[in-house]
Amino acid sequence: MPSYRLHYFPESGNSYKLALMLTLCGQNFEPVWTDFGGGITRTAQWRQAVNPMGEIPVLEEDGVRLTQTAPILLKLAEQYGRFGASDKDEQFELLRWLFWDNHKLTGFMATYRFQRTFTRSPDPHVLNYLRKRLDDFLSVLERHLEQSAFAIGARPTIADFSMMAYLHFPASETGYDFATSHPAISAWLGRIAALPGWKSAYDLLPGQRLKQYV
Numbered sequence: 001m002p003s004y005r006l007h008y009f010p011e012s013g014n015s016y017k018l019a020l021m022l023t024l025c026g027q028n029f030e031p032v033w034t035d036f037g038g039g040i041t042r043t044a045q046w047r048q049a050v051n052p053m054g055e056i057p058v059l060e061e062d063g064v065r066l067t068q069t070a071p072i073l074l075k076l077a078e079q080y081g082r083f084g085a086s087d088k089d090e091q092f093e094l095l096r097w098l099f100w101d102n103h104k105l106t107g108f109m110a111t112y113r114f115q116r117t118f119t120r121s122p123d124p125h126v127l128n129y130l131r132k133r134l135d136d137f138l139s140v141l142e143r144h145l146e147q148s149a150f151a152i153g154a155r156p157t158i159a160d161f162s163m164m165a166y167l168h169f170p171a172s173e174t175g176y177d178f179a180t181s182h183p184a185i186s187a188w189l190g191r192i193a194a195l196p197g198w199k200s201a202y203d204l205l206p207g208q209r210l211k212q213y214v
């Protein structure tokens, strides 16, 4: 069984994607809390030693450092035979939603939440722009989940874990109360939270938290 070390910070939905997948596959990992708020990931030393891309998360598998959640999730799904695609058509759908999530949903939600909640005085024009884009992306997801129980069909996959990671944080952080604004997304989040062994980000990722300004 491989040994895992996850470099993370608790508010990182990207870290949560990997922590959740490992947990649901029955794998333990050593949590390596990283001082993202203190700016360590911007230092040349950290980039040289941990991740030249300057990003969290980093997953060490038997000492090999892996980055970028989408290919890591695909690798874990294949390795453990869980939450992946069962044929070529499903694989295409999985990649389609993973790419969309990285570019649109996670990309904008992570930025919006960070600016809104964890920075001292966010620029209202920037927040407004991000929120408008997000409203559109969330409506795309809402329409899709009105027709489909999970991202690519009737069972949960890594595409769901990728897309739900930033949406499951408290409304006080995301600025969205999905139960009111997006009932299909809210019901889907509930279906994922009901999976055996599911835990929230703040249950899986311990340690010092970023200061919240809202």
Ligand SMILES: N[C@@H](CCC(=O)N[C@@H](CS)C(=O)NCC(=O)O)C(=O)O
Binding pocket: 012, 013, 014, 015, 041, 054, 055, 056, 057, 067, 068, 069, 070, 102, 110
């Ligand atoms: N596409 C990357 C995104 C990783 C990412 O953006 N991580 C954030 C923290 S959750 C980060 O390190 N951001 C630093 C920056 O954008 O400069 C992945 O899926 O791993």
